Amino acid sequence: MTxxxxxxRLFACGGTFDKRYDPLKGALVFxxxxxxxxxxxARLTVPVAVETLMQIDSLDMQPADRERILAACxxxxxxxLVVVHGTDTMSDTAAVLGPQFDxxxxxxxxxxxxxxxxxxxxxxxxxxxGFACACAQTLAPGVWIAMNGRWHAWNDVRKNREAGVFExxxxxxxx
Amino acid sequence: MTxxxxxxRLFACGGTFDKRYDPLKGALVFxxxxxxxxxxxARLTVPVAVETLMQIDSLDMQPADRERILAACxxxxxxxLVVVHGTDTMSDTAAVLGPQFDxxxxxxxxxxxxxxxxxxxxxxxxxxxGFACACAQTLAPGVWIAMNGRWHAWNDVRKNREAGVFExxxxxxxx
Amino acid sequence: MTxxxxxxRLFACGGTFDKRYDPLKGALVFxxxxxxxxxxxARLTVPVAVETLMQIDSLDMQPADRERILAACxxxxxxxLVVVHGTDTMSDTAAVLGPQFDxxxxxxxxxxxxxxxxxxxxxxxxxxxGFACACAQTLAPGVWIAMNGRWHAWNDVRKNREAGVFExxxxxxxx
Amino acid sequence: MTxxxxxxRLFACGGTFDKRYDPLKGALVFxxxxxxxxxxxARLTVPVAVETLMQIDSLDMQPADRERILAACxxxxxxxLVVVHGTDTMSDTAAVLGPQFDxxxxxxxxxxxxxxxxxxxxxxxxxxxGFACACAQTLAPGVWIAMNGRWHAWNDVRKNREAGVFExxxxxxxx
Numbered sequence: 001m002t003x004x005x006x007x008x009r010l011f012a013c014g015g016t017f018d019k020r021y022d023p024l025k026g027a028l029v030f031x032x033x034x035x036x037x038x039x040x041x042a043r044l045t046v047p048v049a050v051e052t053l054m055q056i057d058s059l060d061m062q063p064a065d066r067e068r069i070l071a072a073c074x075x076x077x078x079x080x081l082v083v084v085h086g087t088d089t090m091s092d093t094a095a096v097l098g099p100q101f102d103x104x105x106x107x108x109x110x111x112x113x114x115x116x117x118x119x120x121x122x123x124x125x126x127x128x129x130g131f132a133c134a135c136a137q138t139l140a141p142g143v144w145i146a147m148n149g150r151w152h153a154w155n156d157v158r159k160n161r162e163a164g165v166f167e168x169x170x171x172x173x174x175x
Numbered sequence: 176m177t178x179x180x181x182x183x184r185l186f187a188c189g190g191t192f193d194k195r196y197d198p199l200k201g202a203l204v205f206x207x208x209x210x211x212x213x214x215x216x217a218r219l220t221v222p223v224a225v226e227t228l229m230q231i232d233s234l235d236m237q238p239a240d241r242e243r244i245l246a247a248c249x250x251x252x253x254x255x256l257v258v259v260h261g262t263d264t265m266s267d268t269a270a271v272l273g274p275q276f277d278x279x280x281x282x283x284x285x286x287x288x289x290x291x292x293x294x295x296x297x298x299x300x301x302x303x304x305g306f307a308c309a310c311a312q313t314l315a316p317g318v319w320i321a322m323n324g325r326w327h328a329w330n331d332v333r334k335n336r337e338a339g340v341f342e343x344x345x346x347x348x349x350x
Numbered sequence: 351m352t353x354x355x356x357x358x359r360l361f362a363c364g365g366t367f368d369k370r371y372d373p374l375k376g377a378l379v380f381x382x383x384x385x386x387x388x389x390x391x392a393r394l395t396v397p398v399a400v401e402t403l404m405q406i407d408s409l410d411m412q413p414a415d416r417e418r419i420l421a422a423c424x425x426x427x428x429x430x431l432v433v434v435h436g437t438d439t440m441s442d443t444a445a446v447l448g449p450q451f452d453x454x455x456x457x458x459x460x461x462x463x464x465x466x467x468x469x470x471x472x473x474x475x476x477x478x479x480g481f482a483c484a485c486a487q488t489l490a491p492g493v494w495i496a497m498n499g500r501w502h503a504w505n506d507v508r509k510n511r512e513a514g515v516f517e518x519x520x521x522x523x524x525x
Numbered sequence: 526m527t528x529x530x531x532x533x534r535l536f537a538c539g540g541t542f543d544k545r546y547d548p549l550k551g552a553l554v555f556x557x558x559x560x561x562x563x564x565x566x567a568r569l570t571v572p573v574a575v576e577t578l579m580q581i582d583s584l585d586m587q588p589a590d591r592e593r594i595l596a597a598c599x600x601x602x603x604x605x606l607v608v609v610h611g612t613d614t615m616s617d618t619a620a621v622l623g624p625q626f627d628x629x630x631x632x633x634x635x636x637x638x639x640x641x642x643x644x645x646x647x648x649x650x651x652x653x654x655g656f657a658c659a660c661a662q663t664l665a666p667g668v669w670i671a672m673n674g675r676w677h678a679w680n681d682v683r684k685n686r687e688a689g690v691f692e693x694x695x696x697x698x699x700x
Contacts, residue, residue, distance in 0.1 A: 008324070016376060021466055021467065021470045021471075023465035023466050023514050023568075024511070024512075024514045026366060026438075027378075028377075028378070038302075041297050041298075041299060041302070042299050042302040042303075042323075042324060043290055043299045043323050043339070043340065043548075044323055044324035044325075045323040045324065045325055045340045045341075045342070046323065046324040046325045048324065088376075115218055115373035116371055116373050117371065119470055119471040120371045120469055120470050120471070121371075121469040121470070121471075122216050123216075124216060124217050124218045126301040126302045126305065127213075127216070127217040127301045127302070127304060127305035127308075128217075128305060129302060129305065130301065130302035130303060130304065130305025130306035130307075130309070130324075131305035131306065131308055131309045132305075132309075133302075133306055133309075133324050134305070134306045134307075134308075134309030134310050134313065134321070134324075134326070135309050135313065138309065138310065138313035138314060138326075139313060146309070148217075148218050148219055148220040148221070149183070149217060149219035149220065149221040149223065149305075149308050149309075150219075150220055150221045151309070151313075161374070162374070164218070164373050164374045165218065165220050166220075167220070191551060196641055196642065196645045196646075198393075198640035198641050198689050199686070199687070199689045201541060201613075202553075203552075203553070218373075263551075290548035291546055291548050292546065294645055294646040295546045295644055295645050295646070296546075296644040296645070296646075297644075336549070337549075339548050339549045358674070388652075391647050391648075391649060391652070392649050392652040392653075392673075392674060393640055393649045393673050393689070393690065394673055394674035394675075395673040395674065395675055395690050395691075395692070396673065396674040396675045398674065465568055472566050473566075474566060474567050474568045476651040476652045476655065477563075477566070477567040477651045477652070477654060477655035477658075478567075478655060479652060479655065480651065480652035480653060480654065480655025480656035480657075480659075480674075481655035481656065481658055481659045482655075482659075483652075483656055483659075483674050484655075484656045484657075484658075484659030484660050484663065484671070484674075484676070485659050485663065488659065488660065488663035488664060488676075489663060496659070498567075498568050498569055498570040498571065499533070499567060499569035499570065499571040499573065499655075499658050499659075500569075500570055500571045501659070501663075514568070515568065515570045516570075517570070
């Protein structure tokens, strides 16, 4: 195993987080990721790489897309990886990644996203990204989902679509 | 020792983070904290309490103010505490808290703040708060400063005023 | 004819201007109008009334909706009326109102809207509303469309969908 | 007299409108004007020129600064001029310009500004600029101040500092 850098890599995969408004179409669309601009805004001093893998709605993700995310996580030289992803199938992608990165992998992979696009008033994108960047540097190696100020193991999390939050499987209280 | 709740408490102490613009004075001032509104925006599901201790510039902080923050950290029942604080004397307050909360205290106290007020375009406040909320739940008991996507032990950190970032003491590269 | 007040009335009719993001639906929707909040933000001293007539996409407007707007303009006691409306059929509504309010009506009716919702980054809503509020107080009685820093007579204007701007009919350069 | 263009010129003179936050100084400062970016955001189709004359607080304006604004208004080839200016001495500058541009000058000069900087949440800058751009194209030649959804003749206006609004001289109700 190559020696991993104790630094951070952010993968942009689209999702609500990165949607923007197209005034001619009158709709939310994907163009380029806003992650690079956000990293400047956040005034990070930790070394950070930003890489766009795709810019799509997570409901449109195909198996090949998840394989691409898996391959990118494998080939990354950084110890701490954050995957910015749509919320609707975030746990599906986590379930693809989870079995491939155990404690011996040395990599902490954190999926996060947003319920309100970064470009829209009152977005949770910036808070979630900050939360995920800390989780990626502090949690044990493995695959996690970080949303709503909490983190979840990849195999014990689901999106509660009615409440618009992530919760442990079987946790009916949402807390 | 009483049993601590595995939950989060945020202390608002003012600082650049919470400054707002007063159109009549034409200046940045303190009124009420914006932390409650930010917690709603961040869509947290983790139980969280918000408490305003003071709303002042950290350059105006007196020893009695730091004692008040210390007392609040001591009396809190939560395991994870975030202190939103001005950046200019954040390490001074951390130095007051640090010796009082060791690993046996069971409490993880994270000081954070912002270089650009939450109310101003391109603020880093929301990212920093998300980052700090994760650190408070994942780092070992003790006192930490979390800024710029990094965390620092309370006794190994200073603000680099020329660069506007926090760095380990003696770390001249800023990284 | 009753004596008209030399004041301003704003009608909220929906359109892109007033769309908001629904995090559970993941879509732009209508709830309540944001016009009241905008009027506070704009720090108006001119007496102004705000009235919501409907909150719909202008592509969904039926003849009955335009009749309702016409009735509201007729019954208003103010000299200066601004209709906040979707851009796609703004000129259709203007064509319904236009023949009913000539120079002798004493009322200046200005339709405006936005290409980017008020709630989204880089919106043109606030500029357009300010522009329209001035036009409603300065232009001659009659019906006008005010967008893109220009005003147009109701019977000499169309939306150029490719460019996303309003232009005089037959003006192929869009100026 | 040369023939004036039926178009718009915006002069950036600083003032609260154009102040930005400097994270290293922890203060509101002037750098470059944001007017060019605002013109893009406003999606104008009317031909518009943007020219920065100065970027200063209007309390710091010297007679030479007002002479420079006067000279710029004189040499402009456009019929409609908007001067973005600090509010504290806006009426002083208007009083310098007023006697020089009567109805025969052919130029409509509108001074405007903001009570909250464009870069700060809940700013009135965009509304005021939209309002002023309409006034500059619709009002009679001469010098006007446009703020708070109203316009005032240059010799009948003052800033009410307690209320933070502009009002006619002698108008104690502020309306």
